[in-house]
Amino acid sequence: MQSWLESHHRTKVTSTDAWYLDFANKLISMIDSSGLYTDKTWAEKQFAAKLLTLYLEDCVAEDGGWHHFCKLYSKRYGDRLPFFVTPEDYIPDEINKVDIAFILWTINCRKTSHLVIADPFDENTLELAAQVYTFLDEYFEQAPICDIPSNDWVMLSEQLIKDKTMVPEIESGIKLPNSVELFLKASDGQQLMYFPCYEDMESFFINHLHWKAADLPDKLGAEEGNIVVYANPKGLLVAPSVACFFCDKRNETYDSTYAVNEGYKVFTEQGYCPFDLVKYAVEHKLFPDIRLPFKNGKDILWNNWDFIARYFLGEFYEGD
Known part of the structure; x- marks a missing residue:
C-alpha cells in the first residue's frame, strides 16, 4: 500500500486502492510464470505488477501518469509511443497491447542502481504483453475510477518537456574564445x-x-586515450575514451567493431559522452556503425535516438 500511495504522491487511502492492490496481487502470478521473470526477485515482480496496475487505473480514469506521458510524447515526436507502430485498432482511452509492451520495456531497462537498454521487441516481452492485455481486458469494465490521478511513473515530465537545443555553429564574424580561435587555426578549421x-x-x-601544463584538462578519465576535443562557440570540450566511435577519415583511433558493440553507450550511459558532442556527431553522421545490442538495433536506435537519450541520460541530456 505504501508503494502504491507513493505512486500517487499521497498518504491517504482512497476507496479504490484496495481494488487495485488486489488486482496487482492477481497479476503477480502471471508475471511469475513468464520466461521474462524467471531470474527476477519477488520485489521486481511486485514492481512490474504495480506499474501494469497503474496503467489500468490510468486507462480507466483517462488521467494520470500514463496519459500525461502519452500527451507529452505525442507533442514532442508526433507519435503515440516510442518503438511501436500503433495499429489501426488502437484506442487511446482503452488498454492496448503495444502500450503494455512499452511499459514492460521500461521495466526491463531498470536495474538496481542504473538503467540498461533492453530490446522492446524481445519475444518474452511481447508474449507477456499479450497475456497481460487479455487479463486487463477481463477486468477493464469492473475497475473503479480513481479521482486522484497517479503521478509521473513512466518518465519524468521535465525530460520530455526539455527542448533539444541546436548544435552550436561557428559562423563567420562570431566572437570566439581565444583557445577556440587557436584550435581552429591549428586544425585547418575542423x-x-x-x-x-x-x-x-x-x-x-x-x-x-599555448597553454601551460598546469592549465591542461584533468588527466583523470583521459589516461586511456581515445580523446575527442570539440571546439565550439562555448569553448573547448574534452571527451576521453570515445574517439574510437567517431567515423572520420582524420581519426586514426576509429574502431568499427568497437563502435558496433559499445557505441550505443553514448546514448545510454550518463556522463559517458557530453551531449553537445553527441548531437554534433549525429548531425554530421559520424556514428554510422553505432547500433543497439540486439536484433534490428540500428533501426531502433536511429528511429528513436533522441527519446532514448532523454530517457537514459536524464539530467545529462542538455545539461550544463
Missing part, C-alpha cells in the same frame, strides 16, 4: 580533433594553444 593518448593532446594544447 571543429573536432582526435588524440590516441593524453600525451598527444597535452602536446597539442601546449604547442598550438
